[in-house]
Amino acid sequence: MRHALENLLGVLASADKGLLHTLHELLLRPGYMMRDYVRGHRVEYVRPIQLLFLLASIYLIVHYVLFLHMEQATVVVLKDVEGNPIHLTGFLGFLQSTLEGILSNRAFVSLASAGLLWIPMWLAFRPTEIGKETTLVEFFFVMVYVSCLQLVFGVLQLPFDYIQGQEGGIGIGISFFFMVWSFRQYFLVSWRHSLLRCLLGSFYLGIPFFLFYLCQIVATK
Numbered sequence: 001m002r003h004a005l006e007n008l009l010g011v012l013a014s015a016d017k018g019l020l021h022t023l024h025e026l027l028l029r030p031g032y033m034m035r036d037y038v039r040g041h042r043v044e045y046v047r048p049i050q051l052l053f054l055l056a057s058i059y060l061i062v063h064y065v066l067f068l069h070m071e072q073a074t075v076v077v078l079k080d081v082e083g084n085p086i087h088l089t090g091f092l093g094f095l096q097s098t099l100e101g102i103l104s105n106r107a108f109v110s111l112a113s114a115g116l117l118w119i120p121m122w123l124a125f126r127p128t129e130i131g132k133e134t135t136l137v138e139f140f141f142v143m144v145y146v147s148c149l150q151l152v153f154g155v156l157q158l159p160f161d162y163i164q165g166q167e168g169g170i171g172i173g174i175s176f177f178f179m180v181w182s183f184r185q186y187f188l189v190s191w192r193h194s195l196l197r198c199l200l201g202s203f204y205l206g207i208p209f210f211l212f213y214l215c216q217i218v219a220t221k
Contacts, residue, residue, distance in 0.1 A: 019054075022046040026149055030178075031185020034145045035130070038138045048144035052114075055151040062155055066162040113150065113175065114143040117205060121179070124201035130187045142186060149178050 022045045025033040037045050046054070122139040125131040134142075153174065176198065184194035 018044045019046050019051075022051060023152065026145065027152065029185060030145065030149050030182040031187075034142045034182065035186050037141065037145070038134065048141045048148065051148050052144055052151070055148055055155065059151055059155050059158070062158050066158055113179075114140070114147040117179075117201060118143045120204035121183070121198070121201035123204055124197045125183060125187055128187045128189060128193075128197075142182075146179055146182050149182065150175050153178070 022033075025045070033045065037048070118140050119136070121143065122131075122134070122136055125134075180191070180194045180198050183189075183198060184191055187194070187197075189197070
């Protein structure tokens, strides 16, 4: 909690007057704002990494205040026909427990998505006209801004979770929608095109895990 407060004060002290403008643009026209930043119009916007630390600190502080004495809900990935949790063993059990822990932490989902989906989404949108002009480094900042948008939603959602009596996991559908919406504006494509490309990027993300799982099967035989 102390580190979160120190980080929040440090970022606020260094943030320029474009903070409110950045949040306004991020909530109303995220993809266009990201493209402006990549093209060099950066004076009026808070830098993505700086904004990410700011929003993460705000999320941690609000979460601490609201849920200090409340039980948090854990997302259950697998259930049987009666609704009881299914617990796998071995490597699959490790993946299951890891996934459940990630999905139960809204802030971690937002922060991790920038790193995990950075290269897969860049490859998926690379064939588009604007994708050919966007370098891998530039697209990393785009993904950080997408994570910022998810964190804004996370902060706004916390009071509603508090009213319900416990914190729920982030809606994966909503998180995915933010990516589709942002990339539709950034790459100037249709909703359908952006959705298909995001699904393709998600497929790319799953390939290394699938190959690793096959290697584990072969190694045990």
